[in-house]
Each structure stands twice: as C-alpha cells, then as structure tokens.
Amino acid sequence: MADSPKRQARRKIPEATVSRLPIYLRSLLEAAGDGLPTISSERLAELSGFNAAKVRKDLSYLGSYGTRGVGYDVEYLQFQMSRELGLTKDWHVVIAGLGNLGHALANYGGFSERGFPVAALVDADPKVVGTEINGLVVRHVDELPAIVAEEDIAIGIIATPASAAQEVADRMIDAGIRSILNFAPTILTVPPDVSLRKVDLAVELQILSFYQQRRSGDGDGSASSEAAGSPRGG
Amino acid sequence: MADSPKRQARRKIPEATVSRLPIYLRSLLEAAGDGLPTISSERLAELSGFNAAKVRKDLSYLGSYGTRGVGYDVEYLQFQMSRELGLTKDWHVVIAGLGNLGHALANYGGFSERGFPVAALVDADPKVVGTEINGLVVRHVDELPAIVAEEDIAIGIIATPASAAQEVADRMIDAGIRSILNFAPTILTVPPDVSLRKVDLAVELQILSFYQQRRSGDGDGSASSEAAGSPRGG
DNA sequence: CCGCGCTTGTGAGCACGTGAACAAGCGGAA
DNA sequence: TTCCGCTTGTTCACGTGCTCACAAGCGCGG
Numbered sequence: 313m314a315d316s317p318k319r320q321a322r323r324k325i326p327e328a329t330v331s332r333l334p335i336y337l338r339s340l341l342e343a344a345g346d347g348l349p350t351i352s353s354e355r356l357a358e359l360s361g362f363n364a365a366k367v368r369k370d371l372s373y374l375g376s377y378g379t380r381g382v383g384y385d386v387e388y389l390q391f392q393m394s395r396e397l398g399l400t401k402d403w404h405v406v407i408a409g410l411g412n413l414g415h416a417l418a419n420y421g422g423f424s425e426r427g428f429p430v431a432a433l434v435d436a437d438p439k440v441v442g443t444e445i446n447g448l449v450v451r452h453v454d455e456l457p458a459i460v461a462e463e464d465i466a467i468g469i470i471a472t473p474a475s476a477a478q479e480v481a482d483r484m485i486d487a488g489i490r491s492i493l494n495f496a497p498t499i500l501t502v503p504p505d506v507s508l509r510k511v512d513l514a515v516e517l518q519i520l521s522f523y524q525q526r527r528s529g530d531g532d533g534s535a536s537s538e539a540a541g542s543p544r545g546g
Numbered sequence: 547m548a549d550s551p552k553r554q555a556r557r558k559i560p561e562a563t564v565s566r567l568p569i570y571l572r573s574l575l576e577a578a579g580d581g582l583p584t585i586s587s588e589r590l591a592e593l594s595g596f597n598a599a600k601v602r603k604d605l606s607y608l609g610s611y612g613t614r615g616v617g618y619d620v621e622y623l624q625f626q627m628s629r630e631l632g633l634t635k636d637w638h639v640v641i642a643g644l645g646n647l648g649h650a651l652a653n654y655g656g657f658s659e660r661g662f663p664v665a666a667l668v669d670a671d672p673k674v675v676g677t678e679i680n681g682l683v684v685r686h687v688d689e690l691p692a693i694v695a696e697e698d699i700a701i702g703i704i705a706t707p708a709s710a711a712q713e714v715a716d717r718m719i720d721a722g723i724r725s726i727l728n729f730a731p732t733i734l735t736v737p738p739d740v741s742l743r744k745v746d747l748a749v750e751l752q753i754l755s756f757y758q759q760r761r762s763g764d765g766d767g768s769a770s771s772e773a774a775g776s777p778r779g780g
Numbered sequence: 781c782c783g784c785g786c787t788t789g790t791g792a793g794c795a796c797g798t799g800a801a802c803a804a805g806c807g808g809a810a
Numbered sequence: 811t812t813c814c815g816c817t818t819g820t821t822c823a824c825g826t827g828c829t830c831a832c833a834a835g836c837g838c839g840g
Contacts, residue, residue, distance in 0.1 A: 328797060334752040338731065352817065361733040364817095365799055372819055380818045381806040397752050398759025405751075416650030417747075422731075426748045428755075467754055490761060491754040493747075497572065497656075499595040507757040509750050513651075513727075514660045516743050517639075518568040518631050520701055520725040521662075523741040525632025527724060562827060586787065598787095599829055606789055614788045615836040 325396075329370045333397055335360045336370070340390045352383040404431035406465045406489075408480045409472030410440050410450055413495055417471060418445045431463040436476065453480065456487040467491045474498035481508075559630075563604045567631055569594045570604070574624045586617040638665035640699045640723075642714045643706030644674050644684055647729055651705060652679045665697040670710065687714065690721040701725045708732035715742075 339359035343351045353371070357364040371377065371384070377392055378384045394400055405428050407414050414433075417423075423430055434453045435441055441452045451459060459465060468484040470477050470492060477496035484492060485506055494500055494510040502508050573593035577585045587605070591598040605611065605618070611626055612618045628634055639662050641648050648667075651657075657664055668687045669675055675686045685693060693699065702718040704711050704726060711730035718726060719740055728734055728744040736742050 326797075330756050331749075331753055333756065334746075334749040335733070337752070339733075354817085359733070361735070363799070365801090366797090368818065369798085369820085376819070378818050379806065380804070381808090381816045383817065396756070396759075398755040398762075399752065403751075403755055403758065412650055412654050416646055420646050420747075422748060423751070426751070428748075428751045466758055467751065491758045493750055493754060499569070499573075499593070501595070505761070507754050507761075509754060511745055511747070511750060512568075513654075513745070514656060514662075515565075515568040516727055516745060517637075517657070517660070517662045517701065518571070518633065519565055520727060520741050520743060521632040521637055522564050522567065522630070524637065524700055524725045525630075527739070527741075528632075560827070588787085597829080599831090600827095602788065603790080603828085610789070612788050613836065614834070615786050615838090617787065 323373055325373045329373055332360070332362065332366075332370055333393060335362075336367070337390065337393050337397065337399075340386055340393065344386050344390060348386055350379075350383040351386050351389075353378075356384070399427050402427050402429055403466040403491075404429060404463050405467045405469060406430075406432040406434060406456075406459060406463070406484075407469045407471060408434050408453060408484070409470060409476070409496075410435045410443075410445065411471065411473070414469075414471035415445060417469065418448065428467065431465060432459045434459065436472075453483060456483050460484075460487040460489060465489060467493065470494045470496050470500075472496055557607055559607045563607055566594070566596065566600075566604055567627060569596075570601070571624065571627050571631065571633075574620055574627065578620050578624060582620055584613075584617040585620050585623075587612075590618070633661050636661050636663055637700040637725075638663060638698050639701045639703060640664075640666040640668060640690075640693065640697070640718075641703045641705055642668050642687060642718070643704060643710070643730075644669045644677075644679065645705065645707070648703075648705035649679060651703065651729075652682065662701065665699060666693045668693065670706075687717060690717050694718075694721040694723060699723060701727065704728045704730050704734075706730055 336356065339356055340351070342359055343355070353368045354364045357367045360367065368378075371389070374392055374396055377389050405423060407418055407430055410418065410433055414435075418430060418433055430446075430448065433445060433448050433450045434456060435450050436453045441450050443450050465487075466489070468481075468489045468491070470480055470484075472480050474496045477494060477498050478500055481492055481494070481500050481502060485502060490505065491507045492500070492502065492509075494508060495512075497512050497514055500508060500510075570590065573590055574585070576593055577589070587602045588598045591601045594601065602612075605623070608626055608630055611623050639657060641652055641664055644652065644667055648669075652664060652667055664680075664682065667679060667682050667684045668690060669684050670687045675684050677684050700723070702715075702723045702725070704714055704718075706714050708730045711728060711732050712734055715726055715728070715734045715736060719736060724739065725741045726734070726736065726743070728742060729746075731746050731748055734742060734744075
C-alpha cells in the first residue's frame, strides 16, 4: 500500500477539479486528526463544502481509491492526493518585492509548514537589499539566476508594485522559474509553459461590492458562496 | 451623459462576468491615463488579458454603451462600470485578527485608495486589543455590533487563525455584515444572503505545485494562464 | 446623399462543469 | 453460502460559459 506500482496512464484532470484537490486534502487532514480510519464521500463533502457527487467524481480522476460500502481510506487517499499534488517534496519559494505585503509574506510561517519554504527574498531597491527579514537577507533581483540555481527555487511570488511586476516575472522566467503567484494588481503575460495564478485583493473587494450594491438596491442578493479560489479562477 | 435616466431593468449578470468587471475597470483607468478618448473591444481585451468577443459580451450585460465603428467612450464606460460595481461610494471595512497577515493588511494603504477604507480592527486577544495600528486602535471582537453600527461597516475581512474563523464570521453576520472576505484556510458556512469570497495562499501554492509536478514528470505542462480570481475558482 | 470601412452587439454551436440517479460491488450477518 | 444494506464509480441530462461568425449600425470621405 506504500506506492502505486504501475501508475496508470495519467488521466487528464480538469482544471476545476485540480483547484478543489487542496481543499479535499485539508479536509482529509482534519478527518485524520479526528482519528477516522475511513471517510465517505458524503462526509468529505461536508468538510470541504462541496456536494458528494462532485467529490466522488473528482476523486475518481485520481483513480479508484475507494471501497464500495465502506468509503475511502483516509490515510491512503491523503497519500495519493499528496503525491498527485506534488507535495511529497518541498518546493522552494522566492518572494520578490519586500514592501508591506512582501514583508508580511516573508514573516508568515504558514508557507514552510505546508511544504513551501521561503528560500530567498529579492528586491530592486538598494535600501532594502541587504536587510534581514525572518532570518533571510534580501538580495538584489539581478542575482535571480544564481539564486534560483543555488536554492533550487521552483516558485516565484511577486509582491512588487504593479509597475514592476511584468519585468520581475520576465526575470523569474529567464532564471528558470515556471510557477508564479502574482499579488500585483496587473495582468501578466507569460509563455504557455509557465503556470500563473493571481491573488488580487482589490478585485475581491470590488466583487463583494457588486453584490453588496445589488443587495442594497433591490431584493436580489444571491452571490457565490465559496467562490474565487477561481478559478478562475475563481 | 451624466447619469442613466431610466436604468433599464437590471439584467442578471453572470458570475463569471462579474469577476471580470474589476479587471476591465482597471484597464479603463490605464487607458484613461494614456489620454485615449475611446477604446475598442480589441484593445481592451489586450489590456485585460481576455479576448475581444468575451469583452464585448461582458460589456453588453451592462448595457449598450459602445458606438459601432468607434468603440467605447473610456470615461463614460468607466463611470457606468463603477456605478454597477457600487464603487461610487466608499465601503467601510473591518479587519478581524491582527496577527501577521491582519497587521499587514491593516498597514496596506491600497484599500483606502481604491474606495475600501479600513474603519476598524478587532481581535480577541487581550494583549492585542488596545494597541494602535496605522492610526486605528484595535478593539475587542465583542464590540462588533456597536462598531458596525458606528462606523457603518459593510465588509468584513477575516485574518484570524482557521480555528477562530467560523465564529468570527458568525459574529460579523450577527452584527449585520453581509460581505466577507476570508483569508483563513478553512471552509466557512454562511447564510445564502451573505456573500463570501476566500483567498487561500496555501491552496494557490498547491495548485501551482500540481502543475509543476506534472511538468517535471511528463511533457504536459499546460496550466491556467490568469486563473483563480475566479472565476471560481479558478 | 451614398457607399465603404470599421466596430459593436448578438445568435448559434460547442465545450465544460455540475448534479441527480443508478448499477456495480464490497462487507457483514445469518 | 446467500442476502442485504451501504457507498462508490459512472452515466446522463442540464445549465453555464466561451468562441465564432455575422448582421446592424455609425462616421467619414467623396
């Protein structure tokens, strides 16, 4: 039960499903914490906030890891899902831009905990370069290629002002990074072989504002419950 | 040209479209900054990262604000879109939980700039209550109902640990808040008349990890370009 | 006034995601 | 061994969103 011997021909997992896998995984961790040996799709749906049919369909993309009449083995499913998500190893992260947000992200311990240790910090401002944050010395963005190689960086987080974001992204890509999480409020253009996701606080607030406005104006107040993850996304 | 006289019966705007409106608005601001009087759907598509057909269809939900053969009047469209998004007035925000992330959000100036001034801070920790952050004194979460009334709070931001998030959400809703942005890595349950959006950094990283893993493993490296805000999720 | 080029607004077809319903299949009890 | 309840895995129908394609319509030049 340790490893799947013949990893069956990789099915193509829909993007919408992929975006839910981390939620399932978190729910499984919760279930494991409660000491449950197995979990039904219905219970997993409750924990993750989706419906049971969707859960079963999503899990079926990973393989047939359930037992009819019983449910899913929590530990085994957790393992399979971690493997599929690539969480069996740590992915090193670099944060670019150490203003307010970048600073907070650098100090935020949650990344390492979840397998994404912050291995480097870069900035373009000479006044910031050289300062130490949470045990890491900020280096100049020009050093990115060397840093990525030395620290085996896989993921870049952009927390620069919008005006600098595209250039930083280009540099990251030049340096070999293929996964980027963008916090800058601007549209980035990247080659098709680079994964790009974005988190835009202002956009989220404006979407809330839209529904709030409608609610105030007339009687139609339906809005998305648990959206934005995306997809997307969201 | 100042205001729409007979606001035509509010069309139902698809959720996917709503999530793109803020991006269009930002692109319009950019165009306005360049001094362009009008903008074509094609140019707007470039700026916002979508395709022209989608832009036109999205804009058509707001009304027929374009001129065939010419394009859209930048200023006018900007105004209409702001109105639709409810950005003609400020929405006061309360931040709950002043740990690392909450602290950063409280110090982040971008909110007020974009019409979402942070009007109050609350926490449950007696050691935090009473401290001052960015000119605001942190109050106890028990005071929420009074705070919401006094400060006319419309939006709640949850930046607490996951374990406290649901209770804080319940309290916000009791206090009259109907729009919540959740940063805590947990699923919140809210009544159908409450809008809930979530930002989960760990989830975003794990999604990136999935595609990175696939890319390392085999030759299929296609991932979503500009996903997640989204729609759903995405 | 007339015709031409350009851009919007929309209708139709298609792809994707969702939810309900059900057959398949496992485990335990008798 | 056989039966029965339970849960998965999958099929099917539906709704939503996306893209293409094109008619409608505006402004300009002649």
